[in-house]
Every structure is written in C-alpha cells, then in structure tokens.
Amino acid sequence: MRNVFLFLKRYSVFIFFLVMQGVALSMLFSYNRFHQTAYGMFSNEVAGELNKKVNGVETFFTLNKQNESLREENAKLLSYLPSGSLYADTAFRLVSDTALVDSLAGFRQFQYFSAKIISNSVFLQQNIIVLHRGSDQGIEPNMAVVGTDGLIGTVVNVSKNMSIVMSLLHRQSKVIAVLKKGSGLGEVSWDGKDPRFLVLNKIPKTIEVKKGDTVVTSTYSDKFPPGLPIGFVEKVEQDQETNTYKLKIKTAVDFYTVQHAYVVKNLLQEEMDKLKSTLIKE
C-alpha cells in the first residue's frame, strides 16, 4: 500500500498530465455529440458576448457594402408588393377570414428569421459562423441559413441567444445541388484550399457544363429552399476515374464580408420527419 502511495506521489504530475490530455482529446473527438453539454452552452454565451462587441466595430467598416446589398434586396422585395401591379376591379372583394386555409394562395413552406452574424471565420478547416439568434427566438438545429446572395450553411448548435452555423466552408459540410439549367444532381463540399471556391462533384459527363453556370439547391432537400444560388461554375475539370465532372465553383456569398443572414424554417419539416420515421419502423 505504501508503495502505491509513493508511486502516486512520484508520478502525480504525469498522471495529472494524462488526465488533462484525456479530457481534452475526448472533448475533441466527441465534438459532434457535444451539442447540448454545459461547456458548449456556457462558452457559446460568453464568447458570443465578446464577439458581439468586436463585431460592432467591424460592422462599421463594411457598412457601405451591407447597405448596398440591403438596398438591392429591398428593391427586389418592393417589386413583389401589390402596389406594383394592377388588378381588374372585379377581383377585389372583402372576405372575412373564416377558412383556416386560403385555397387560392399557396401554402407557406418556409419562414425566414433575420439574424446578425457576430462571428465568422474563413481561414480554418472547419469554419463556423455564430448568429445572434437562439432557441428563445425560435432557432432550432438543422435549419438552413441563407444570405442575401445565396446559401451560407446549416445551424448545428443552439443556445438561448446564440446559434452556431456550419458554413459551406466546413470540411464536413455537404449540400445536394443541381445546375440551374435544370439537370444533374451533385454534391457541393469544400476542399479546404481557397475560401472563395467550393467543389461540386457527381455531375454526370453527359450534361454540358460551361463556365459561369449557376449552381442552386435542389428540390429534393427538405431543409434548403429550392433554387437558392450556391455558386457559379469557375472551372470545369474532367474526373478521369469516374464518369463525372469535378467542378470548381465560386461561392455566391462573399464569406469574407457577410454580416447579415436569414435562418430558414421549413414549416413542413415535422410532418415530413414523421412520415419518414414510419418508413424506418417497418
């Protein structure tokens, strides 16, 4: 027994070292299951506060660009206003809203929440964006995040007032995409080299692809609104080993300067998940 204590005393620092390494490494390798733990929540809130303050200063320098893109979006939205179009007088009548569903209008599938980006990185291998919106404001994990120009990423972790977004510039990010021309189903990922460019794989060679073609989200995805721009084809490469292209695409969103984002909630998600779960059970 005495020898055990002597051993412990002699190697206490080494044991201390091993324990700390163990804690650190287990945290690192269980990252994906790390979402709800206390440390995650705490660090999210504390670091978020500081990020918010510094971001306040940074925003100042990109105000011009931000204003411009907001103005552009305003113009786009204004064009949808009823005052912008003319209707025949006969179509105008007052209806008291008793029906739950307006059979003339479409269902609303996607709801948009505006959110400010308070922390953003482009130079790491696993780039993450922090939004100043959290579970209290209705954000849930797995929602899509879009900018004014196109897709930004997916929400992965939510605390009360902040949420963490896996941006397209994350090595584990994968998004199903199609060419806007209407053909081909591919997968957008990032090769970790240049934050300005993404990689689109799995587009078959039977389709003609040119430089400048728009790549958009597909209708098959249940979290991303369809037809949202992801990027533009920059370089067409033939993959010698397979029957598919390897396309280098320029991101639609400028990840260096992006400041505002919209979180997209799919209102049909719950119903869809329910339907899918019945399939798995059988």
Add this chain to the structure above:
Amino acid sequence: MSLIIKNIFRFAVMLFIQIFVLSKIPPLHQFIVPYFYFAFILWLPFRIGRAALLFIGFAAGMTSDMFFKTPGLHTAACVLIAYIRPFLVNLLLPKEATDWGNEEPSKKTMGPVPYTTYLVMLTLLHHFYLILLEWMQFGSFLYFLGKLIATTLVSLLLISITDLFLNRKSKLR
C-alpha cells in the same frame, strides 16, 4: 505590477490579437495559419511548479478553445507544452530552474542560443501536435508536412516580434 496580473493581462492581449486580428486577416496560403498566443506559457516565470504549469496550460487552452469553437484541440496542445517545458528548461539551463526566482525565460536570462532552441522546440512541438490532431480528422500527409513547416516558421516570426515588444529587463547577469 504584480506577477499574476501581468501574466493574465499578457494572455488576454495575446489571445485577443490571435482571435480578432490573426483569425480575421485573409490567409496567405492554406498552409499558413499562425498561432502565437501559446507563447505566453513559454514566458511564465521559472519558479512555477510543474502541476501549476499544467493547470495554467489547461485553463489557457480551454479559454482559447471557447473562441476557436474547437473543444479540446488547443487545450491538448497547450497542456502538452506545459508538461514538456520544465524538462526542456532543466536541459538547457546550467542551474536548477527554481533558483531563478521570478525571472522569465528570455534572451538575457537563458542566453541567445539556449533561448532560441527553447522557443523553436516548443513551438514546433505545439504545432506538430495541433496539426497532427487536425490531420487525423482529414487531410493528406503532404498537407500535414507542408502546414507544419510553413505555420511553424510564420509563428516563430510572430513570437520573436512579440518578444521584442515585451522588453523584459533582467536583473541577473
């Protein structure tokens, strides 16, 4: 200024620059991602015990991980260099490290050659471990090697510039 407050202040400033300046500027190359905040561990006084040093390394790593959003990655690397540091100091210094009191490792207290060795060895070790852990999750061997060399060189440059700024006076020698 009290030694503890001085070191906490130093850590805060270095981490702030690391997160809000170095992480914001566009990268020169995908291989070059310099880290220099961990040099604060290298500049702690000689007197600090090994267990205390480990604890400081752990706390510093956890704090930086909060901002990098990489739980555990920087903690592991910081704890490793905090553990290795006393061995290296004993190897490089002729006297017992505890005799030095509140002195910090610097060019004057250690001598230029041992001090450079000390900086290079620990920086290389820190980056080796950090990039190894990253490489285990993705990447190729060439990526690992290229990033290790390029990043270490740029980090060392940053650390030596910071060293000039600190302007530490030495009472010994």
